[in-house]
Amino acid sequence: MWFIQVLKVCGRELLLVFRDEGVVIFFLLLNAVYPVFYALIYNPEVVRDERVVVVDDNRTAMSRDFTRRLDATQEVAIVGYAANMQEAQEAMHRKACYGIVYFPRDFAQCVGRGEQAHVSLYCDMSVMMRYKAMFTALSNVSQAMGNERLAAVVEPVVSMSGSIVDNRQVPVGNPAMGIASAVLLFILPLVLQQSMVLGIAMLHGGSIERRRRNGGRDPMAVEASPGATVIGKMMCHQIIYVLPVIYVLHYVPLMFGFPQYGNLLHIICLAVPFVIAVSFMGQTLSAVVNERESVFLLFVFSSVVFVFLTGVSWPRYLMSRLWRVVGDCVPGTWMVNGYVLMQTNGSTLYQVQHPYWMLWIQVPVMFILAYLVERYVNRRRYRSWIAASEDNPRILTRIDLAKNGVG
């Protein structure tokens, strides 16, 4: 009997979803389009040919060689020479360049005398990636030239070619070291989470509006116990999200060539508790929604907060305990951290068992919350509305009007 109630709720919820254009947009269109658009924004991945101006007070073969090598790097492009620092600064203020390289008057002479030569870089600090590109280019060039110089100095006395111990960086997980590959994988599971919460809340807002029009009763609702309602809705969301999960977590990285070392089966296994927990979370949170459209106001901003809590730009191990605990309570945090490890480093489900178990722990916790909200907040509210409209059938409409500044 209870199970039939669950199925009825699930069937009705499916019907409501596909009858409501707004919810279809959230559940399907948003998942289809948003990740692609987002990926296109970051798709250039790295900074190439950052504009730099040179002020060369030395004007020797050596300073020109240095400049040429700098121009040849991937990161930096020399767009011109300036006569002095004032002129270069003026170019920087006009955004004709974002960095200045300065060779002092005695640059080559210092090297010739066997002293250290100095070269300065002034860079615009508004965007970190610019600074990083210019910094990398300059230190690579100065090291390469330095090694040649060292070899020339020591060759006559010891036989060695520059360095004794070589070093090598092996970028793992994201071999292109690009920003899109690093950021997008964090965003993708969160798109799923937020679209689902928004859609669930909008459905709930629609139901509330129907209740307000019909004296506290929702003609589209199915008579069922609170537990059956919560679980039936969750089943509906689980069914709808099969396609978006596979598309967003598997095909979007495929389309843009982001790291995709994860096993699809393992990713889906990780996503199952995630979708269940998010569905319960959405049902809990939607209690604060009174109109369909207030979901935009109440939930959209939380996406930014949730993105930061996953640790995409500020790592989680550096967060204060408060924010780490808040992050722990969100299913998205665990899903993201498991998913990123799977896709970038080819981790198996066994290796990300910690996030996986945390997601499974969230399932019953979120269920209890959703159940309590449904039973003690929503249902109690509906009963009071029904009682109030029996006394005065127009009371709910009048409250509505008053909120809009009339009366």
Next chain:
Amino acid sequence: MIGKYIWNSFKRGCIQLVRRPMYFLLMVILPILCCWFLMDLIKDGSVQRVPVGIVDLDNSSLSRQISRNLNGFQQVNIRHRYNNFAEARDAVQRGEVLGFFLIPESLEEDALGGRQPVVSYYVNYAYYAPASMQYKGFKTISLLVNGGIVQAALRTVGLRNETIESALVPYQTHIHMPGNPFINYNYYLNGTFVPCFFSLFILLVTAFSLGIELKSGLSRQWLRTAGDSMFLALVGKLVPQTVLFTAVGWFIQWIMYRCYDFPLNCNPWNMLVAMFLLVVANQSFALLMYCFVPNFRYGTMLCTLLGMLSFSFTGFSLPQESMYPWVEALGFSVPVKYYFLIMVDQALNGIDLYYSRYYYAALIGFTILPMLMSWHLKKECMNPVYVP
């Protein structure tokens, strides 16, 4: 007569703000709370002590010295020592460490024998900011190891100390970072993200407060209180919100520049005016969206979408000149981009106001634009249709 209309629509706008607690929540509490969230999250300023591992296959005095020195660096924190490569890789895959340093077998022997051994470091670039820090730490230690051995070798053949020093690092580079000399991540990220977050709230609230008139079917009555003038109706509705938002915006700026000491190298009025213009421009932007799409759902959705995407396409993290041209152009379509450029010019770099003139002008331009389009909204307000 006009005075009465202004007063009436103004009163209506204020009553609406007071009767829905959601407005107070979204205009005052949440913007300040979110601002505090971002500031408090990144208050340390720079990424340090990245958890890493080390694989020492050599176990010589040299290799132990390397790992001791590496642990002394502030960039990295050696959490574990692994016996072999496979163990370290497993730890990276589990997310226990974000990278590791690999010292090959017979490092010391090969180094002294002149066979050029290679130390390698594996950095997980899936976590972007910690990866850059790891790279810095690992690279420095590798160069120091090499430098130490070369120095010892050159000293034994009788070169002078000064010669050795200049031979090791012949080209000394100096990086100057005006405005943010300590590469403080808080200044960089929150100087841009907090205003962008704030504009998202402005867009959402404006869109909602306009749309609710169409939805409730009260838009005709709204126009009537303003004597059927769209302009007066909008002024009455939006000016109370402008006042509240500007006050909150200035409070946020006070938190940024006074409590957290963000760089402010210009006359404070330049930024205060910019904040006021940002508020007005964002309200006008939402209004413009409604003039194009006078429909509650699509109007709000458009504002939401652009508000969310402006975190990305305005070029806070990937600089604008590296983006696809059409994305770069899209960035210039939202007001917060101009606020960002003003912030960089004025607060961060402290250059002449002359260079930011176009950005201020653009923000003012946003305010004028919807006035030309408001007839479309008026037509819709006379015959409101609500599409659920």
